[in-house]
Amino acid sequence: MRIEKCYFCSGPVYPGHGVMFVRNDCKSFRFCRSKCHKNFKKKRNPRKTRWTKAFRKASGKELTVDNSLEFEKRRNIPVKYNRELWDKTVEAMKRVEEIKHKRQARFIMNRLKKGKQLEKEEAINEVKKNIHLIKAPHAGKAKKMEEKMVQKLQEDVDMGDEDD
Amino acid sequence: MALYNFKKIMVVPTAKDFIDITLSKTQRKTPTVIHKHYQIHRIRHFYMRKVKFTQQNYHDRLTQILTDFPKLDDIHPFYADLMNVLYDKDHYKLALGQINIAKNLIDNVAKDYVRLMKYGDSLYRCKQLKRAALGRMCTILKRQKSSLEYLEQVRQHLSRLPTIDPNTRTLLLCGYPNVGKSSFINKVTRADVDVQPYAFTTKSLFVGHMDYRYLRWQVVDTPGILDHPLEERNTIEMQAITALAHLRAAVLYVMDISEQCGHTLQEQLELFNSIRPLFANKPLIIVANKCDVKKINELSEENQACDWLLAHRVDTKMKGKKVHDVLNRLHLAMPAKRDDKERPPFIPEGALMRKKAMEVDAPKRKLEKDLEMELGDDYVLDLQKYWDLMNEDERHDKIPEVWEGHNIADYIDPDIMKKLEELENEEELKERAGEYDSDDESEDEEMQEIRVLAKQIREKKQLMVAKSKEKDVHGPRMPRTTTKVERKKLEKEMSDLGLDMNDKDESHYAQQARRSRSVAKKRKREASSAPPTSKTRSQSASRPPRDQSGLRDPKMAKKAKKMMKNSQKGMNRQGKKGESDRHVFDLKPKHLLAGKRKSGTTDRR
Numbered sequence: 001m002r003i004e005k006c007y008f009c010s011g012p013v014y015p016g017h018g019v020m021f022v023r024n025d026c027k028s029f030r031f032c033r034s035k036c037h038k039n040f041k042k043k044r045n046p047r048k049t050r051w052t053k054a055f056r057k058a059s060g061k062e063l064t065v066d067n068s069l070e071f072e073k074r075r076n077i078p079v080k081y082n083r084e085l086w087d088k089t090v091e092a093m094k095r096v097e098e099i100k101h102k103r104q105a106r107f108i109m110n111r112l113k114k115g116k117q118l119e120k121e122e123a124i125n126e127v128k129k130n131i132h133l134i135k136a137p138h139a140g141k142a143k144k145m146e147e148k149m150v151q152k153l154q155e156d157v158d159m160g161d162e163d164d
Numbered sequence: 165m166a167l168y169n170f171k172k173i174m175v176v177p178t179a180k181d182f183i184d185i186t187l188s189k190t191q192r193k194t195p196t197v198i199h200k201h202y203q204i205h206r207i208r209h210f211y212m213r214k215v216k217f218t219q220q221n222y223h224d225r226l227t228q229i230l231t232d233f234p235k236l237d238d239i240h241p242f243y244a245d246l247m248n249v250l251y252d253k254d255h256y257k258l259a260l261g262q263i264n265i266a267k268n269l270i271d272n273v274a275k276d277y278v279r280l281m282k283y284g285d286s287l288y289r290c291k292q293l294k295r296a297a298l299g300r301m302c303t304i305l306k307r308q309k310s311s312l313e314y315l316e317q318v319r320q321h322l323s324r325l326p327t328i329d330p331n332t333r334t335l336l337l338c339g340y341p342n343v344g345k346s347s348f349i350n351k352v353t354r355a356d357v358d359v360q361p362y363a364f365t366t367k368s369l370f371v372g373h374m375d376y377r378y379l380r381w382q383v384v385d386t387p388g389i390l391d392h393p394l395e396e397r398n399t400i401e402m403q404a405i406t407a408l409a410h411l412r413a414a415v416l417y418v419m420d421i422s423e424q425c426g427h428t429l430q431e432q433l434e435l436f437n438s439i440r441p442l443f444a445n446k447p448l449i450i451v452a453n454k455c456d457v458k459k460i461n462e463l464s465e466e467n468q469a470c471d472w473l474l475a476h477r478v479d480t481k482m483k484g485k486k487v488h489d490v491l492n493r494l495h496l497a498m499p500a501k502r503d504d505k506e507r508p509p510f511i512p513e514g515a516l517m518r519k520k521a522m523e524v525d526a527p528k529r530k531l532e533k534d535l536e537m538e539l540g541d542d543y544v545l546d547l548q549k550y551w552d553l554m555n556e557d558e559r560h561d562k563i564p565e566v567w568e569g570h571n572i573a574d575y576i577d578p579d580i581m582k583k584l585e586e587l588e589n590e591e592e593l594k595e596r597a598g599e600y601d602s603d604d605e606s607e608d609e610e611m612q613e614i615r616v617l618a619k620q621i622r623e624k625k626q627l628m629v630a631k632s633k634e635k636d637v638h639g640p641r642m643p644r645t646t647t648k649v650e651r652k653k654l655e656k657e658m659s660d661l662g663l664d665m666n667d668k669d670e671s672h673y674a675q676q677a678r679r680s681r682s683v684a685k686k687r688k689r690e691a692s693s694a695p696p697t698s699k700t701r702s703q704s705a706s707r708p709p710r711d712q713s714g715l716r717d718p719k720m721a722k723k724a725k726k727m728m729k730n731s732q733k734g735m736n737r738q739g740k741k742g743e744s745d746r747h748v749f750d751l752k753p754k755h756l757l758a759g760k761r762k763s764g765t766t767d768r769r
Contacts, residue, residue, distance in 0.1 A: 075573070080552075082558070085576065086576070088580065088581055092575070093567060093572065093575050106599060126621055134624055136661040136663045139662030
């Protein structure tokens with residue numbers, strides 16, 4: 001039993017699911033569901049169809065080169081069964097998956113950081129340009145002027161007092 | 165001389181089929197659509213094509229028949245004679261001649277009608293001509309019905325004739341009917357000829373092949389011959405005679421000494437004498453057959469002169485054939501010994517052992533089948549017990565294949581622990597470098613304020629858009645200055661924006677409002693007494709003229725005037741009355757639409 005990869009969306013094809021198409025040049029294509037199959041028949045390029053993993057990897061939206069991704073690889077030379085090796089492998093697999101998920105998440109977060117920066121700038125711009133919609137430009141000016149005058153008078157008075 | 169293959173002669177269709185095939189082919193392979201209004205040359209061409217196509221088809225088919233069937237002069241005289249015997253040379257030649265004539269007639273018909281078609285001046289005429297042409301061709305062919313049938317039968321029979329190579333080593337068996345020629349051939353070759361107790365079981369020639377001294381020999385079995393003169397012989401006997409006459413073979417004259425065939429030895433001897441001329445230049449062996457019934461010793465003296473035993477036939481065979489020619493060219497090479505070293509053939513050990521194992525009946529290991537028999541119902545096929553692993557006790561482990569959507573087989577690697585260690589080291593380094601620290605920098609208060617304000621601005625914008633959509637204005641949009649703005653509304657808006665709107669009675673807008681009210685009231689009071697001041701005068705006094713409204717200073721006024729003049733320049737140059745004047749004085753200017761196109765573009769007209 002093997003969980004195959006769908007040719008179009010790179011999703012898992014469990015046994016008993018999906019369709020396999022074998023072409024005249026002996027190349028076989030597996031599809032996880034009829035959506036992928038129909039897209040393939042329409043000759044769509046999975047690298048250009050936005051929702052597929054192939055697109056995400058090709059356009060740099062997801063982690064592609066990393067050591068943790070080199071562990072899962074289809075090997076052509078079978079290895080003889082050895083209980084110890086199998087046990088170790090299962091344990092290692094779990095750890096590798098953890099690390100892989102962490103790294104993938106980090107990659108995506110880094111990519112989205114730029115968006116946060118842009119958001120900030122946009123907010124600043126917005127406020128600068130359109131503040132007049134919620135606050136009149138010289139809203140508190142009169143009061144300020146008053147306060148200033150009051151302060152000045154106060155100072156003058158103080159000065160006068162001092163002189164005296 | 166063309167090479168004929170009797171088995172590959174094309175099927176000769178019956179006249180009816182032939183006509184049907186050709187006509188339907190014409191129907192399918194030539195164009196079918198034609199209308200009266202087409203040009204006459206096209207109509208003529210269309211029908212001529214049909215006539216020519218039909219003629220071509222007939223011609224091709226008939227030519228093929230003529231070439232496929234062998235010309236009696238071109239084939240080996242043995243076959244020519246055989247065919248004459250079987251099919252009558254004259255009839256055959258006549259049939260083929262008729263086909264040839266038919267072919268020529270069809271060609272002529274087509275030629276004539278094509279020539280006539282040139283003078284056809286309407287669709288109807290041409291169509292009738294074509295119909296006539298096709299009709300005549302088909303009639304010609306209908307007349308050949310019997311020839312075609314005959315040729316088809318000849319073909320079928322011809323393809324079933326045994327392939328006797330007249331040039332190779334042959335043995336010919338002849339004699340009275342029922343003497344045992346077919347039994348002999350059955351024994352000696354792989355042929356399977358009918359052997360029955362009645363005479364004339366074999367009705368045609370049969371061939372068998374045998375090997376002798378690494379050479380292939382043909383053995384030809386003939387139907388029995390009776391003793392009457394040549395003219396009275398029937399077709400079956402004639403075949404035998406033909407074979408005798410033309411094949412250069414060793415003749416085996418089979419005699420039945422037990423007289424079980426129904427003819428006495430005397431009669432058989434007489435037959436032998438009568439066909440003796442045919443044996444010229446051919447080695448002859450007289451075979452005394454059925455000697456299990458009657459021993460040769462028991463024969464009377466008269467017949468001993470004719471005895472030869474089968475074992476001696478070898479020599480005559482050798483003498484009569486062209487083997488000598490071949491022997492001159494053959495040479496068997498034997499390598500000469502160069503030293504005394506023994507060089508036995510090399511047989512690999514494995515082959516020797518296998519041979520030994522095959523010979524000796526060694527006790528075989530216990531098979532699964534035996535196990536199954538033993539255990540009966542409890543038997544379970546467990547192939548895992550044959551696995552060749554490093555630890556024997558792991559053989560019956562259940563191997564995991566999948567975990568959480570991943571295939572474990574993809575991760576199996578003898579170096580996996582090493583790789584994992586490296587990965588973990590990398591991970592540690594990364595963590596220490598701070599890659600995984602969360603980025604929740606607390607923003608300073610200013611930024612937070614800005615965010616809040618931005619949010620409020622956005623909400624206000626949405627509100628404004630929604631309000632203007634709600635207005636649902638039917639008709640033209642009037643500028644804002646035509647609508648009256650209420651004081652309360654103005655003060656509310658401004659106070660929402662944060663301005664202080666208390667004590668605004670002395671403000672400009674309030675005063676203006678009062679003034680306009682007072683003017684109206686005064687007018688009412690003085691309505692009866694004095695003529696009222698004109699409406700326009702009173703209005704225009706309160707409103708600045710258009711070219712001064714909105715302009716702060718003379719500099720701005722000058723700029724506004726300049727802008728106005730600028731925007732009018734284009735219209736004035738084109739002589740337009742205003743911005744809505746789109747009248748085109750000359751829709752088709754001659755200089756653009758007349759004349760030849762010399763060198764220039766076609767972008768504009």
